[in-house]
Amino acid sequence: MTTGTAPPPVTEHDERLRKVGRLSRLLSRPELGAVVGAVLVYLFFAVIAFDNNFVSWGSLSSILNAAAPLGILSAAVAMLMIAGEFDLSIGSIVGFAGMTIMVLVTSPDQGGFGWTLWPAILVALVFALAIGWFNGILVVTTKLPSFIVTLGTLFIFRGLTIALTRTITNRTQLGGLDEVSGYDLAQKVFASSITIGGGRFSIAILWWVLLVVVSTWVLLKMTWGNWIFGVGGDPNAARNVGVPVDKVRIALFMTTAFSAWLVAVIQAVQFTGADTLRGTGQEFQAIIAAVVGGTLLTGGYGSAVGAAFGAFIFAMVKQGIRITGVDGDWFQVFVGAVLVIAVIFNNYIRQKAVKK
Amino acid sequence: MTTTTAPAPLLEIDNISKYFGSVIALKDVSMFVRPGEVTCLLGDNGAGKSTLIKVLSGVHQPDEGTYRFEGAEMNLSSPRDALEYGIATVYQDLAMIPLMSVWRNFFLGSEPTKGFGPFKRFDAEYAKRTTKDELGKMGIDIRDPDQAVGTLSGGERQSVAIARAVHFGAKVLILDEPTAALGVKQAGVVLRYVVQAKQRGIGVIFITHNPHHAYPVGDHFVILKRGQVYGDYTKDELPLEQLIQMMAGGADLEALQHELERAAEEGDQAAENAAAGLEEEVEKLDELTEQRSEDGE
Ligand SMILES: Nc1ncnc2c1ncn2[C@@H]1O[C@H](COP(=O)(O)OP(=O)(O)OP(=O)(O)O)[C@@H](O)[C@H]1O
Numbered sequence A: 001m002t003t004g005t006a007p008p009p010v011t012e013h014d015e016r017l018r019k020v021g022r023l024s025r026l027l028s029r030p031e032l033g034a035v036v037g038a039v040l041v042y043l044f045f046a047v048i049a050f051d052n053n054f055v056s057w058g059s060l061s062s063i064l065n066a067a068a069p070l071g072i073l074s075a076a077v078a079m080l081m082i083a084g085e086f087d088l089s090i091g092s093i094v095g096f097a098g099m100t101i102m103v104l105v106t107s108p109d110q111g112g113f114g115w116t117l118w119p120a121i122l123v124a125l126v127f128a129l130a131i132g133w134f135n136g137i138l139v140v141t142t143k144l145p146s147f148i149v150t151l152g153t154l155f156i157f158r159g160l161t162i163a164l165t166r167t168i169t170n171r172t173q174l175g176g177l178d179e180v181s182g183y184d185l186a187q188k189v190f191a192s193s194i195t196i197g198g199g200r201f202s203i204a205i206l207w208w209v210l211l212v213v214v215s216t217w218v219l220l221k222m223t224w225g226n227w228i229f230g231v232g233g234d235p236n237a238a239r240n241v242g243v244p245v246d247k248v249r250i251a252l253f254m255t256t257a258f259s260a261w262l263v264a265v266i267q268a269v270q271f272t273g274a275d276t277l278r279g280t281g282q283e284f285q286a287i288i289a290a291v292v293g294g295t296l297l298t299g300g301y302g303s304a305v306g307a308a309f310g311a312f313i314f315a316m317v318k319q320g321i322r323i324t325g326v327d328g329d330w331f332q333v334f335v336g337a338v339l340v341i342a343v344i345f346n347n348y349i350r351q352k353a354v355k356k
Numbered sequence B: 001m002t003t004t005t006a007p008a009p010l011l012e013i014d015n016i017s018k019y020f021g022s023v024i025a026l027k028d029v030s031m032f033v034r035p036g037e038v039t040c041l042l043g044d045n046g047a048g049k050s051t052l053i054k055v056l057s058g059v060h061q062p063d064e065g066t067y068r069f070e071g072a073e074m075n076l077s078s079p080r081d082a083l084e085y086g087i088a089t090v091y092q093d094l095a096m097i098p099l100m101s102v103w104r105n106f107f108l109g110s111e112p113t114k115g116f117g118p119f120k121r122f123d124a125e126y127a128k129r130t131t132k133d134e135l136g137k138m139g140i141d142i143r144d145p146d147q148a149v150g151t152l153s154g155g156e157r158q159s160v161a162i163a164r165a166v167h168f169g170a171k172v173l174i175l176d177e178p179t180a181a182l183g184v185k186q187a188g189v190v191l192r193y194v195v196q197a198k199q200r201g202i203g204v205i206f207i208t209h210n211p212h213h214a215y216p217v218g219d220h221f222v223i224l225k226r227g228q229v230y231g232d233y234t235k236d237e238l239p240l241e242q243l244i245q246m247m248a249g250g251a252d253l254e255a256l257q258h259e260l261e262r263a264a265e266e267g268d269q270a271a272e273n274a275a276a277g278l279e280e281e282v283e284k285l286d287e288l289t290e291q292r293s294e295d296g297e
C-alpha cells in the first residue's frame, strides 16, 4: 500500500506513528497510580501486620465495609471534581438526610412525626436533591468558586440539622429505627450482609460497586461524560461549542447530594438511628479518595474507578493501623502522607501521559 | 457581480451594540451575509471583530440592535442555539480542551449517539473515523485520534477546529483568523474550503489580517474600526490596493503614502503569486485523490 513513489500527505499508515502497546495505553489511565498504590499499601500491611491477621477474609471485609460509604461519596465527588468543582457540603447533607429520616419516623409523643420508613427515605431524597440543586444554582449564578459556596452550605446545613432537630425533638441523637414499619425491607436493601470465609461483607459494598460502574459508564461512554470532561477542562471553550455548562454543573451537585443521601440511608438503617454530627469530615475524605485516585484538583481529568481505589487505600490504612495496635492518633499522619505522595505520583504520571 | 438579483441575507444584524461595563466594544454595527457569499470582516487589533462574531455565534448577547436569521428576528441565548440553526464558528482561541482527545474535542457539544434509553451512548467509533476523515481532507493526518489536543502543534489544533466547524456549519460558517497559525499549504486548503462552502450555498464570515487571504475569496468587505463600521464594500467597489490601505489605517495614511504604494505593488504581486500557488495546490490535491482512489482499487 505505502510502497508507492508519491510522497502523499495522507497515507494508510503514518510513518511518524509508533505502535503503542496495551501497556502504554494502560499507563495513561488516571486510576493507575491508585491501583498500584493500593497493591503496595496492601503488601505493606500484609508484611508488617501478618501476625495480626491482616490477610484474612475478616480483615478484608472490615476494610471494604469501611470503604463502601466513602467510596459511594467519592465516586460522585470524582465526577464533580472532573467538572472542575468542589462540594464541601456533602458531609452536612449526610447529617441532614439522616436526621430528616429519623425526625419523620420518630413517634409524635417523642417530638417526631410518626411516619413509616419508606416515605421518610423518599422525602430525605427530595431534600438532598434540593440542597444539591441549591448548591449548583448558587455556584452558576454567583460565579463564585464552589469551594467557598459549599463551605458556606457546609455550615448552613450542619447548623440547620442541629438547630431543627433540637427545636423539634429536644435531642441530638435519635434511635429506634428498627421498630418503625418498613424497616425489615430497608434492612435487606441497605444493611444486609453475606458471610464469605469468616468475613461479613455488607450490601453497601454492592451499592458502591454499582455507583462506580454507573459513574464510569457515564464518564466514558455517554454524551454527558464528554460534557463533564469538557466543562472541567475549559468551561468557556465547552460553552462556546455548545455544551450546556451550567446544566452539567447543577446536575453534578445533585449527584453528590444523591450520594450523600444514599450514605445517610445506609448508615441510619445499619445503626438504627442517626446523629446530628454524622458525616462530619467526610467531604474531605471523599476529596482525598478522589485525588489519591488520580483526579486532578484543577478539573478535566480523573476517574471513578480511581476514586474507588482511593477509598480502598484510605480504609486499608485505617484498618492496618487499628489491628497493628499503633495508636489511632497516628492515622491522620498516615492519611496526610499518603495524600501528598499520591498527588506527586499522579502529577508525574499525568505529565508522562500527556507528553507521551 | 454575476447575479442580477441578490438573494436575501441569511444572517443579518442591525445596529448592534455591545458594552462590557464602561467599555463600548461595538456601537451600531450592521452587517449581513448572503447564502453563497463570503463576507470578510477586517480591522485592527481590538477593533471588535471577535466580539462581533461572538454576538453572531450566541456567546455574547447584544445590548442593543436586532439579529435576524433567515429573515426571522431572534435572540440567541447560547452557542448551542446557534449550532442548532447550523451556524458554526472557529473562535480565535479555538475553543478546544487540551486534556481531551482529538475525537472527543471534535464532537464536544454535538456528540453522535447510538443505542436507546439508558444504553444510549456516545458513538466513539463513528466519532474517531469521522475525525480522521475530516482532518485527512485538510491534508492533516492525525496520527492517533486518541492523542490529547494539548499535544498537537498549533497549526494542527487550528485545523481540528476548522474541520469541526466545516463539519457542523450547515448554513453559516464563521472563521475568526483561521489562517493565523497555518502553513502555506494548510492556509491554501482553508481558503479552498471557504470557496467550497460558498459554492454549496453556505454563508461565510471570514476574519483575517491578511488582505491576500481576504481578497481572493471575499465578495463583500466590512471594515471595523474602534467598534464601529468604518466601511462596507462589495468587491467591485474596492480594489486590492485600497483594501490594503484601509487595513493599514486611515489616519497615518499620508505619512505612509510612499511606503504604502510600494506595499500595494508588492501586494498585487503577492496576490497573484498566492492565487497561482493556490491553484497549483488544488491541482496537486486533485491528483493525489485520484491516485489514492486508484491505489484503493
Ligand atoms: N469580556 C470583555 N470584557 C471587557 N472588554 C472586552 C471583553 N471582550 C472584548 N473586550 C474589549 O473589546 C475590544 C474589542 O475586542 P475584540 O477581541 O473584539 O478585538 P478584535 O478585533 O478581535 O482584535 P484582534 O484582531 O486582536 O483579534 C477590545 O478593546 C477588548 O479589550
Ligand SMILES: [Mg+2]
Binding pocket: B049, B050, B051, B092, B176
Ligand atoms: Mg479577535
